[in-house]
Amino acid sequence: MTVPAIPVLDGHNDALLRLYRAEREGGDTFLDGGGAGHLDLPRARAGGLAGGFFAVFVPPGVAVDDDVRVGEPDLDVTITDAGYEVPLAPPIDATYARRATLAMVARLFRLEERSGGRLRVVRTVDELTAAMGGGVLAAILHLEGAEAIDPDLDALEVLYRAGLRSLGAVWSRPNVFGHGVPFRYPASPDTGPGLTTAGRDLVRACNRLGIVLDLSHLNERGFWDVAALSTAPLVATHSAAHAICPSTRNLTDRQLHAIRVSDGLVGMNFEVSALRPDGYDEPDTPLAVLVRQVDYLVARLGIERVGFGSDFDGATMPRAIGDAAGLPRLVGALRAHGYDDGALRQLAHENWLRVLRKTWRD
Numbered sequence: 270m271t272v273p274a275i276p277v278l279d280g281h282n283d284a285l286l287r288l289y290r291a292e293r294e295g296g297d298t299f300l301d302g303g304g305a306g307h308l309d310l311p312r313a314r315a316g317g318l319a320g321g322f323f324a325v326f327v328p329p330g331v332a333v334d335d336d337v338r339v340g341e342p343d344l345d346v347t348i349t350d351a352g353y354e355v356p357l358a359p360p361i362d363a364t365y366a367r368r369a370t371l372a373m374v375a376r377l378f379r380l381e382e383r384s385g386g387r388l389r390v391v392r393t394v395d396e397l398t399a400a401m402g403g404g405v406l407a408a409i410l411h412l413e414g415a416e417a418i419d420p421d422l423d424a425l426e427v428l429y430r431a432g433l434r435s436l437g438a439v440w441s442r443p444n445v446f447g448h449g450v451p452f453r454y455p456a457s458p459d460t461g462p463g464l465t466t467a468g469r470d471l472v473r474a475c476n477r478l479g480i481v482l483d484l485s486h487l488n489e490r491g492f493w494d495v496a497a498l499s500t501a502p503l504v505a506t507h508s509a510a511h512a513i514c515p516s517t518r519n520l521t522d523r524q525l526h527a528i529r530v531s532d533g534l535v536g537m538n539f540e541v542s543a544l545r546p547d548g549y550d551e552p553d554t555p556l557a558v559l560v561r562q563v564d565y566l567v568a569r570l571g572i573e574r575v576g577f578g579s580d581f582d583g584a585t586m587p588r589a590i591g592d593a594a595g596l597p598r599l600v601g602a603l604r605a606h607g608y609d610d611g612a613l614r615q616l617a618h619e620n621w622l623r624v625l626r627k628t629w630r631d
Contacts, residue, residue, distance in 0.1 A: 274317030278618035280536025280578030281507035307581035307592040316596035320407030352454035358442035366416035393631040414440035420467040437483035454548035455515040463490035479630030502533035507578030525569040536578025556602040
């Protein structure tokens with residue numbers, strides 16, 4: 270007997286940047302499949318991916334007249350005796366960031382229009398659950414780095430009304446709101462100063478509007494600033510346990526405790542270098558490594574505060590998963606390890622729905 274797929278609500282993907290680049294290079298086949306990357310509509314359906322946080326990430330680039338030219342993230346990796354180091358990426362130009370952000374948000378809305386009802390940008394939990402229950406891929410609009418938002422927060426109000434429901438104040442670089450963590454292993458996430466005055470204002474505004482504050486790329490002092498200010502559950506959409514993989518991008522036990530106390534959530538990142546105890550960027554990472562991370566997060570947070578945050582289209586996936594169509598293999602590994610269907614439903618989507626109900630205003 271075939272076991273029905275458990276619907277997955279995923280905490281992070283970078284499909285929009287891939288789609289934006291592909292559109293400018295002649296098109297993409299997201300709706301019909303057969304394209305590049307980890308995620309398209311047919312593979313989402315094959316893997317039980319019912320919805321996810323669609324991130325707008327602005328890499329280095331320039332704005333020239335009416336053109337926006339995006340580049341690649343500046344990841345100049347230095348291999349050390351113990352692991353690796355990547356210099357903190359420099360700030361990016363705010364004008365360029367706004368133009369690139371609007372271009373990618375528009376790309377998502379055009380995709381929704383072209384989908385014929387197969388994809389929907391959702392703004393409320395009712396819309397989200399209706400889409401998931403109706404076989405429609407639910408897209409939650411997320412900013413991975415708030416460079417497109419001005420210190421006066423005018424753009425935040427506009428983007429919220431357009432559909433923004435989740436936001437990371439920083440990627441792994443500084444901006445007017447705070448400081449991201451550089452990519453380092455082994456290293457502490459305590460890498461620099463905390464939130465700026467504008468960053469504190471951003472936290473309060475997101476609480477008022479009901480926007481999820483993503484802590485995934487924020488340094489540790491910024492994390493504690495958010496924890497002290499925010500009235501919403503603390504959320505890291507795509508991260509993992511520092512105790513297993515001591516990368517700057519991962520969360521210490523003390524941070525995990527704060528997330529637990531806030532009744533928040535950690536979406537476990539599938540990026541192999543964030544999961545492996547050795548920090549290697551090795552695609553042949555077995556599913557047992559992911560299961561161990563889930564076990565640890567569940568032990569620290571409780572089963573109701575752990576979800577998935579794949580980082581599809583933005584990270585090195587384990588070959589055992591491959592892409593969105595491979596999600597049932599992870600669910601199967603967790604089932605074989607002893608997680609029953611009730612626990613799997615919590616991990617796959619129920620925990621995300623709980624946190625969104627506690628955070629979103631509508």
